[in-house]
Amino acid sequence: MTASTDMRASNGVARLRGGGIACPLPIDDRAVVQMAHGGGGTKTAEIIEGMLLPALTEAAVAATPGQDCRVQAGELSDGAIVQVGDERLAFSTDSFVVSPRFFPGGDIGSLAIHGTVNDLAMCGAVPLTLSLALVLEEGLEMAELQRIVDSIAAASAAVGVPVTTGDTKVVDRGKGDGVYINTTGIGRITAPVDLSPSNCRPGDAILVSGPIGDHGVAIMAARGGLHLDTDVVSDSASVVDLAMAVLTAAPNTRVLRDPTRGGVATVLCELADASSVAFDVDEHHVPVRPGVRAACELLGLDPLYVACEGRFLAIVPPEEADAALAAMQSRADGAAAAVIGEVAQGPAHVVLRTAIGSRRRLTRLSGEQLPRIC
Amino acid sequence: MRHVDEYRDARAIEVVRARVEARLSRNRTLMEVCGGQTHSILKFGLDQLFPERLQLVHGPGCPVCVTPLEEIDRALAIAETEGTIFCSFGDMLRVPGSTHDLLIAKARGADVRIVYSPVDAVAIAREEPDREVVFFAVGFETTAPANAMAIRTAAREGLDNFSMLVAHVLVPPALEALLGDDDCRIEGLLAPGHVCVVTGMHDYHSVARRHSIPIVVTGFEPLDLMLGIDRCVEMIESGEVGVVNAYERAARADGNPAARELLADVFSVCDRKWRGIGEIPASGYEIAPAFRRFDARTRFAVSCIEAQEPAECMAGLVLQGRLKPTECPQFGRRCTPQNPMGATMVSSEGACAAYFQYGRPADVGASA
Numbered sequence: 001m002t003a004s005t006d007m008r009a010s011n012g013v014a015r016l017r018g019g020g021i022a023c024p025l026p027i028d029d030r031a032v033v034q035m036a037h038g039g040g041g042t043k044t045a046e047i048i049e050g051m052l053l054p055a056l057t058e059a060a061v062a063a064t065p066g067q068d069c070r071v072q073a074g075e076l077s078d079g080a081i082v083q084v085g086d087e088r089l090a091f092s093t094d095s096f097v098v099s100p101r102f103f104p105g106g107d108i109g110s111l112a113i114h115g116t117v118n119d120l121a122m123c124g125a126v127p128l129t130l131s132l133a134l135v136l137e138e139g140l141e142m143a144e145l146q147r148i149v150d151s152i153a154a155a156s157a158a159v160g161v162p163v164t165t166g167d168t169k170v171v172d173r174g175k176g177d178g179v180y181i182n183t184t185g186i187g188r189i190t191a192p193v194d195l196s197p198s199n200c201r202p203g204d205a206i207l208v209s210g211p212i213g214d215h216g217v218a219i220m221a222a223r224g225g226l227h228l229d230t231d232v233v234s235d236s237a238s239v240v241d242l243a244m245a246v247l248t249a250a251p252n253t254r255v256l257r258d259p260t261r262g263g264v265a266t267v268l269c270e271l272a273d274a275s276s277v278a279f280d281v282d283e284h285h286v287p288v289r290p291g292v293r294a295a296c297e298l299l300g301l302d303p304l305y306v307a308c309e310g311r312f313l314a315i316v317p318p319e320e321a322d323a324a325l326a327a328m329q330s331r332a333d334g335a336a337a338a339v340i341g342e343v344a345q346g347p348a349h350v351v352l353r354t355a356i357g358s359r360r361r362l363t364r365l366s367g368e369q370l371p372r373i374c
Numbered sequence: 375m376r377h378v379d380e381y382r383d384a385r386a387i388e389v390v391r392a393r394v395e396a397r398l399s400r401n402r403t404l405m406e407v408c409g410g411q412t413h414s415i416l417k418f419g420l421d422q423l424f425p426e427r428l429q430l431v432h433g434p435g436c437p438v439c440v441t442p443l444e445e446i447d448r449a450l451a452i453a454e455t456e457g458t459i460f461c462s463f464g465d466m467l468r469v470p471g472s473t474h475d476l477l478i479a480k481a482r483g484a485d486v487r488i489v490y491s492p493v494d495a496v497a498i499a500r501e502e503p504d505r506e507v508v509f510f511a512v513g514f515e516t517t518a519p520a521n522a523m524a525i526r527t528a529a530r531e532g533l534d535n536f537s538m539l540v541a542h543v544l545v546p547p548a549l550e551a552l553l554g555d556d557d558c559r560i561e562g563l564l565a566p567g568h569v570c571v572v573t574g575m576h577d578y579h580s581v582a583r584r585h586s587i588p589i590v591v592t593g594f595e596p597l598d599l600m601l602g603i604d605r606c607v608e609m610i611e612s613g614e615v616g617v618v619n620a621y622e623r624a625a626r627a628d629g630n631p632a633a634r635e636l637l638a639d640v641f642s643v644c645d646r647k648w649r650g651i652g653e654i655p656a657s658g659y660e661i662a663p664a665f666r667r668f669d670a671r672t673r674f675a676v677s678c679i680e681a682q683e684p685a686e687c688m689a690g691l692v693l694q695g696r697l698k699p700t701e702c703p704q705f706g707r708r709c710t711p712q713n714p715m716g717a718t719m720v721s722s723e724g725a726c727a728a729y730f731q732y733g734r735p736a737d738v739g740a741s742a
Contacts, residue, residue: 032481042712226490293375355382356596358419360732366711 040261040307041365077197078119078258081189090125092116093184101148101178103222105214105233106309109151112181114238114309115260117159121243122256122312124195125187130156132166132183137176148179159238161185191247199254200275204343205321207314209242209328210235210336212264213292216306221295228298232291237310242334249327250320258312265304265350265362267313272348279350281341281362304352305365315343381595387423390600395425397607403429403559404606405552405695407545408566409436409723410594416732418596428603431695434548434651435566437513438465438721439693442647444681445541446471452508452539452674453484459502461495462510464488468720472681492524492538499528499536508670511540516568518542518659519633522640525661525668537670540661543646545569546577547657552694553585560695562606564592564599567621572637574629578617586615593621640665649683649717650690689716692725699729706730 036043072081079092094115101108117127132152136145156163163183214235221228239258247253259267264286272279288296288303296303310333316324321339328334350362380386406412412432415421421430434440450471453460460476467476467486480486489495492509499507511521521538528536545566552558565578570591582589588609592602602620609618619625639662646658661669671677688704691697699705699718709715711727718724 032478034477034481036477225488225494290375297375297378354417354419356384356387356418356420356423358422360416360419363731363733366731 038261039365041266043366044261045364077195078122079125079187081123088189089128090120090123090187090189091185092119092123092187093182094119096181096183097177098219099177100219100222101144103234104218106236107148107151108179108181109148110155111234111236111309112183113152113155113159113161114236116183116185117161117187118239118258118310118312120185120187121238121240122195122258123187123189124191124193124243124247124256125189126244127159127161127185127187127240129162129164130183130185132163133181134166134168135176135180135182136168136170137178138170138173140178145179148181152181155238159240191251193247193251193253195253195255197255197257197271197274198276200271200277200279200315200343201254201317202277202343202345203318204254204315205318205324205339206268206279206281206341206343207246207316207321207324207328208259208264208287208311208338208340209239209246209314209334210311211287211289211292212259212308212311213288213296213303213306215309216263216301217292217295219307220299226299228295230291230295232289232295235308235310237333239310239312239333242328242331243312243314245327245331245334246314246316246324250314250316250324252317252320253324254315254317256312256314259308261307262365263303263305263307264313265302266365268350269362269364271313271315272350275343276346276348278344278346278348279341280344280353281350282353283355284353285338285340287336287338287340304362318342378595381593381597382418383597387420387597387600390597390604391423391425394428394600394604394607397604397611398425398427399611401427401429402561402607402610403431404562404564404603405431405433405560406564406592406599406602407433407435407549408564408569408594409433409439409721409725409728410568411435411564411566411592411599412725413723413728413732414594414596415599416728419732420596420599423600424603428607430564430603431560431698432692432725433563433695434552434648434693435514435545436693436718436721436723436725437517437543438469439689439717439724440543440548440648440651441466441469441512441541441717442649442681443472443683444647444679445539446475447681448671448674448676448679449476449510449539450474450479451676451679452670453479453486455506455674457505459485459487459498459505459507460510461487461489461492461498461507463490463512465721465723466510466512468714469717470714470720492521493527496524496527496531496533496536499533500531503535505535506673507536508674509536509538511538511542514543514545514566514569515572515637516566518641519572519630519636522636525640525665526636528668529665534667537668537673538661539670539676540641540659541646542641542659543648544643544657544659545573546581547654548648548651549578549581550584551651551654551657553581553587555694557696560587562587562610563589564602564606565589565617567591567593567598567625570619570621570625570629572630572633574634575617575619575625575627582615582617588614589617591617591619591621591625593624648693650693689718689726692716692718699726700733702726706733 079090082089096112120127217232218234328337495509590606605620641659642662644660647653714720718726
């Protein structure tokens with residue numbers, strides 16, 4: 001999706017880095033925010049790990065919560081875990097800047113509900129309530145806003161999570177792209193699960209809840225510039241019930257993650273790093289719809305890097321893998337779930353067994369996914 | 375998926391592989407010319423299946439990689455001219471110029487737009503008559519016809535606010551330069567299938583004759599590549615010289631006559647500098663005199679921009695097949711797609727980027 005950045009933030013000048021062999025031009029591109037900083041790959045990690053975590057971890061230590069409140073920061077997960085007395089709560093936030101605002105299979109409104117409830121579900125939580133903040137651009141058609149609000153209301157009712165607080169701001173025409181939405185959610189963790197990204201162990205099974213890449217391809221096709229004629233629709237949906245079904249069937253599930261920006265490959269790399277284990281993925285077993293595969297072939301993209309908004313990965317101990325898969329496949333929203341590989345002894349990396357039986361590495365998405373020239 | 379799966383069939387590939395192995399009497403070195411072929415070999419891990427006696431070196435066929443530094447600097451100067459809309463394929467945006475790249479220019483406020491076809495840039499020129507719209511035309515003979523078509527369309531419609539910064543390069547002269555080098559150890563070439571779809575194979579016959587070498591027009595899927603290798607090795611082993619088409623489902627001996635006519639009308643052949651290689655005579659296209667008013671180089675007076683590449687850049691050796699990306703001391707260490715030291719690490723068709731993205735566990739350090 002589009003990265004949410006103010007592209008006009010400008011200071012400093014790019015310069016050449018000296019030393020070593022003088023190949024053309026390493027460039028100091030840290031001087032200004034670029035779209036790739038919102039792409040979910042290595043550049044996003046630069047901001048989070050290089051700027052946000054150092055600044056905010058210190059601040060968090062300084063402001064210790066009360067005695068009955070313990071916070072486990074969600075720096076590498078989809079949300080934070082807040083313990084209040086005996087109650088474990090998940091706390092997560094997400095902003096939505098998708099363009100176009102309406103696309104096959106969804107719109108920015110329903111996406112804003114699904115995105116945050118899914119992040120809570122990935123913490124093992126049942127969502128309780130959401131906040132909704134709208135940043136509107138002057139000149140937006142009221143009828144369009146009504147459509148978006150109706151979609152928010154319908155999605156909120158369908159997932160059974162009420163919006164209970166919110167905020168509305170308007171910016172000058174030209175200072176925003178129609179509508180930006182932020183939702184923040186709180187959920188309750190009822191089962192005694194521990195879903196830390198560092199939990200993965202050799203032998204664990206890697207499951208995906210359905211075909212990957214639908215959302216990313218639907219958005220790219222809807223952007224128009226590609227003249228891509230496809231019937232692919234976004235997978236934007238709540239995965240709360242499906243995730244709870246997995247946690248019930250496989251209570252020792254190591255971790256759940258939804259492969260949004262950066263796709264399945266980037267998430268697996270993050271988990272491999274966090275757990276210091278190797279991930280072996282079999283390309284043959286990764287479910288990809290024909291339309292998504294065809295679009296990716298055409299554009300030179302790899303479905304493993306294309307965003308999903310209604311799928312998740314579950315890393316499950318081997319003895320619970322069958323139960324987790326059966327729990328997914330017995331539901332309509334998990335019918336195409338599959339085991340796509342397994343966790344092996346380190347070093348921390350992700351290896352893909354290709355369609356012709358060779359092996360290659362999967363690395364994190366670097367920069368934005370740009371369609372190739374020819 | 376039809377037209378794809380049958381060319382990725384592991385058993386069919388193994389049959390051809392075994393045939394190649396049986397043919398090889400000693401170590402042989404082939405070059406696949408096109409970056410798309412390099413990308414495919416690494417993406418599918420085809421190299422892991424090669425017989426021990428077969429080595430493929432990667433050719434200069436990445437248009438992004440060979441676009442010279444000064445051309446990127448000219449693109450930046452035009453993009454940063456007030457009121458200009460600068461349109462480019464996405465690949466070019468991250469290629470470093472002397473001081474920065476087009477993505478950074480965009481982040482600082484330049485109106486840089488990714489388009490997927492030059493015709494889209496013409497449409498923008500139509501919609502924004504008060505602004506100068508420039509398209510960055512890079513690529514080999516493959517992308518040139520669409521760019522020629524865009525110029526012809528702009529001429530027909532009288533779109534005076536449209537122009538093109540042309541950095542087109544041609545394959546056969548580059549092959550001449552590579553094969554003419556005394557140190558060249560290449561015994562056979564896999565010619566770029568999609569270039570031949572446009573140009574046909576005429577120019578390759580003289581290259582093959584002059585350098586007494588077999589040239590096999592080859593496709594891009596794993597089985598296509600293995601079949602091209604098979605044919606090439608067969609010719610090497612039997613001392614056969616000439617051009618053979620192993621990509622018959624797409625390429626024809628006379629190419630695409632309509633596209634060739636279009637190219638001859640809109641472009642004329644010129645000397646061209648290749649990044650990392652240097653100037654190669656008659657190896658590029660420029661806009662022909664009849665259409666020169668669409669030449670962004672004169673419209674924006676950027677011809678005077680020159681840039682000197684560091685002589686010791688290793689990307690040039692990679693582009694000439696003299697150095698494997700993994701043999702560069704900086705590969706995967708100081709030089710990554712995140713912090714590229716050379717264009718071969720930037721483009722999706724660059725050999726270094728392909729090795730990094732599709733690397734073997736041993737190639738790229740220990741961290742995911």
